Amino acid sequence: MKKQNIPKEISALITKEEIKMFQELQIKIEELNKKTNLTRLVNGDDYWISQVFDSIWPFKSFPNINFDNKKFLDIGSGCGFPGLAYAITHPTSEIYLIDSSKKKTDSLKILIQEINFKNKIHIINDRIENLAHRSSMRNNFNIATTRAVSNPSTVSEYILPMLKREGLGVLYCGKWTEEESKNLNKTLEILEGKFKEKKKIFLPRGKGSRNIIIIQPKNFCPEIYPRKVGKPEKKPL
Numbered sequence: 001m002k003k004q005n006i007p008k009e010i011s012a013l014i015t016k017e018e019i020k021m022f023q024e025l026q027i028k029i030e031e032l033n034k035k036t037n038l039t040r041l042v043n044g045d046d047y048w049i050s051q052v053f054d055s056i057w058p059f060k061s062f063p064n065i066n067f068d069n070k071k072f073l074d075i076g077s078g079c080g081f082p083g084l085a086y087a088i089t090h091p092t093s094e095i096y097l098i099d100s101s102k103k104k105t106d107s108l109k110i111l112i113q114e115i116n117f118k119n120k121i122h123i124i125n126d127r128i129e130n131l132a133h134r135s136s137m138r139n140n141f142n143i144a145t146t147r148a149v150s151n152p153s154t155v156s157e158y159i160l161p162m163l164k165r166e167g168l169g170v171l172y173c174g175k176w177t178e179e180e181s182k183n184l185n186k187t188l189e190i191l192e193g194k195f196k197e198k199k200k201i202f203l204p205r206g207k208g209s210r211n212i213i214i215i216q217p218k219n220f221c222p223e224i225y226p227r228k229v230g231k232p233e234k235k236p237l
Contacts, residue, residue, distance in 0.1 A: 002024065004089040005202060006048060007045065007048050007049060007053070007205065009053055009189040009205075010048050010052060010053055012020075012201040013044065013053070013056060013057070013060055014056065014088075014089055018088050018089055019118060020057055020116065020149070021088045021116075021117075022048075022052050022088060024115050025080070025084060025088075025111065025115060026042065026234050027049055028110070028111055028114055028115060028174070029042055029079055029080075029111070029215055030042050030043075030061055030091040031235070032079075032086065032107050032110060032111070036106075036107055037078045037080065038078070038079040038104065038107055038144055039051075040198045046133070046205065046207045049203055049204055049205050049207045050207050051081045051085070051142065052081075052205070053085075053203065053204065054082075054147075054172070054207070055081045055082035055085035055086065055147070056082070056085050056089050056202060057201065058082075058170055058172075058199070058212040059086060059090065060089075061199055062197065062199070062213070062214070063103075065214075067086075067089055067090055068093065068141065069090075069231055070093045070094075070141075070142035070197055071093070071094050071095060071096075071140065071141050071142050071143070071211040072086060072087075072090070072093045072094065072095050072125065072142065072143045072144075072145075072214075072221065073098065073129050073144040073145070073158075073162055074095070074096070074097050074098065074117075074140065074144075074147075074190070075098050075144060075145065075146045075148075075158050075159065075162075076084070076098070076099055076100075076107070076128075076148070076154070077097035077098060077099050077104070077108065078099060078148070079102055079104065079107060080108055080111060080112075081147060082095065082145055082147050082172070083095060083097045083145070084097070084108075084112075084117075085113065086145070087117055087119045087121060087210070088117070090119075091118035091119055092118075092119075093116075093117060093119055093143075094121075094122075094123065094124045094133065095119050095120070095121040096121075096124065096141070097122070097123050097125050098119065098128055098131065099111055099124075099127065100124065100125070100127045100128075101125075102125050104155050104164060105123050105125040106125075106126070106213050108123045109123050115194075117235075127229050128158045128162075128226065129158075129226045129227065129228060129229045129230075129231075129232070130229065131162075132158070132161040132162060132225075132226050133237045137162065138161055138162065139161070139162070139163065139164055139165075139220060140162065140164065141162050141163055141164060141171075141223075142163075142164060142165055142166070142168070143161045143165050143168050143170060144158075144159040144163055144166065144167065144168075144169050144170070145156060145159075145169070145170040145171075145172070146159065146171060146172065147172040150233055151173050151180075151236060152173055152180060152182075152184045152187075152213060153183050153184055153186075153187040153236040153237055154232045154233050154236045155171055156169065156187050156188060156193060156215060156233040157187065157189060157191060157225055157226045157227070157236075157237060158173070158226055158232065159171070159215070160188075160191045160192070160193045160215070160217055160221045160225070161168070161191075161221040163216070163217050163221075163228060164217075165217055165219075165220065166216075167216065167217065167229075168196065168215070168216050169193075169214065169216065170212060170213075170214060171212065171213040171214075171215065172210065172211075172212060173210070173211040173212070173213060174208065174210065174211070175209070175211075176198070176200065176211040176213075181234070184213070184215075186237070187236065187237040188218075189213060189223050190222050190225075190237050191222070191225055191237070192217060192218050192219040192220065193215050193216065193217055193218055193224060194215065194216060194217075194218045195213070195215055196214040196215060197212075197213075198211060198212065198213050198214070198217050199211070200212075
């Protein structure tokens with residue numbers, strides 16, 4: 001891999017030590033990519049802006065929220081974004097990375113073996129619709145995220161059952177319309193959740209707009225949610 005200049009937007013956001021870890025992660029992902037097609041976003045701004053910056057900016061943008069020393073869940077973690085990115089910038093948190101693709105979870109296991117993360121990191125190959133009904137997992141996390149997984153209503157059904165009463169769900173969305181806002185509010189009502197905050201930015205280097213929606217439980221989510229595998233995706237609430 002050629003030596004790359006780190007975008008100033010990244011340098012302003014994280015430490016030199018964290019940048020070094022992201023460089024190691026980039027090299028390892030590219031190595032794995034030769035055997036297993038994990039992601040096309042592995043070089044230049046595709047990696048540093050669309051993966052790294054996009055993953056970490058929400059955790060730097062809400063000064064009223066403490067994101068350190070948490071039990072953190074990333075649903076549909078793929079090649080580790082935002083989960084491993086959050087791990088690098090929040091080394092005191094315990095991390096759970098969930099993906100239904102064994103190819104992806106096998107690759108994540110290699111990444112955490114070969115890079116010196118300070119966190120305790122758990123990799124689980126399963127569907128969230130199954131895991132959410134296990135007592136060891138349900139209502140057990142301070143923070144849960146999804147990125148590039150599905151629409152906000154569907155991912156809310158994945159996230160809210162996993163959160164402690166004081167927990168927060170972090171939803172990554174591209175465009176955000178009034179219609180989507182109404183749909184999400186309707187879904188949150190059913191799931192005993194509520195909207196907390198929203199922020200929008202334009203990613204550097206012309207990489208498009210991004211909305212972050214923060215949701216939280218109002219009460220514990222009804223036991224029937226999430227519904228059976230595939231149902232939240234096919235028939236959003």
